[in-house]
Amino acid sequence: MTTTGAGTDTAAEDRVFAALANATRRELLRLLRDEGPQPVQALADRFEMRRPSLSEHLKVLREAGLVSEQRSGRQRIYRLEAAPLAEVQDWLHPYERFWRQRLRGLGELLDRMPDDDHS
Secondary structure (H helix, E strand, O other): OOOOOOOHHHHHHHHHHHHHOOHHHHHHHHHHHHHOOEEHHHHHOOOOOOHHHHHHHHHHHHHOOOEEEEEEOOEEEEEEOOHHHHHHHHHHHHHHHHHHHHHHHHHHHHHHOOOOOOO
């Protein structure tokens, strides 16, 4: 996820983050991760929403590159595409490092403070 100004990398990044912002879409990704490729009807059976609404969520995930669709006869089989998630992890890594350093500093400060045991 490198940025080349206002190029397509930023647009792709935005689509992935927008897709992940919704709890239903995150649950769809979890189901596909844990249970493998599934037909849309099997996925729809797991949610209390109409199939067109679920199809809209799958469309957002597909456009973000997080799932792929394969037609098998009349069925549409959805599969997790994890590569964009690795890119998100790469983007988040500096923030994880930032917070680890901050927590390490807090731990060191707490270690230097005298114990206040008045028991």
